[in-house]
Amino acid sequence: GGTADGTIDSAGPPANPEGTLKLSAADVRVGRDTGLPALTGELSGDWRGNRLALTGLVEGFGRADAKLTADLPLRLSVSPLTLDLPQDEPFAATLSWAGEVRPLWDLVAFEDQLTGKGALTLDAKGTLVKPESRGQMTLESGEYENFYSGTLLQDVHARVGADAGRGVVSEFGATDGADGRIRADGSTPLAPARDIPSTLKRGAATAKQL
Secondary structure (H helix, E strand, O other): OOEEEEEEEEEOOOOOOEEEEEEEEEEEOOOOOOOOOOEEEEEEEEEEOOEEEEEEEEEOOOOEEEEEEEEEEOEEEOOOOEEEOOOOOEEEEEEEEEEEOHHHHOOOOOOEEEEEEEEEEEEEEEEOOOEEEEEEEEEEEEEEEEOOOOEEEEEEEEEEEEEOOOEEEEEEEEEOOOOOEEEEEEEEOOOOOOOOOOEEEEOOOOOOOO
């Protein structure tokens, strides 16, 4: 369910058009029994000088809104009449979110449960034909429970970061609520080369049966 509304306005000569975009949605529900409240979102755009600036906001995902900003090349072709995204012109985009992970986890998981405080940041730039991206996803104060195997992990903390120059760096740690612990960390290049080996360190794990 939910409602949506939007307007698009444009003016100016074909060689240098201008325009605005406004889209909004309210009371949108995702899935059933997920714990997610009704979502509200809006997207606005400003098209000037053959560039499109976008800002987006979604409320209801967590303690911080999901935010999107982007600056893209956008040109109007007259013959035929089309909108074109030049592949060799620069662009930039960012996405951020923070909140409780359980409602999102419940959308895709069936036999297990994950709770905790999550955060996500993504940045991209460069050109559409040769983009560069980096990002980080973290989980703090988490708890993972698998009902099928009886596995319970507490005090879960994790970090996964990706950078076009460094590759992927990951850290993970948890306990079973008593003396058992699990720990792992490592890194690997996004495009592995023969002279850049990946590394991984890991520790032993124990889990409490329910």
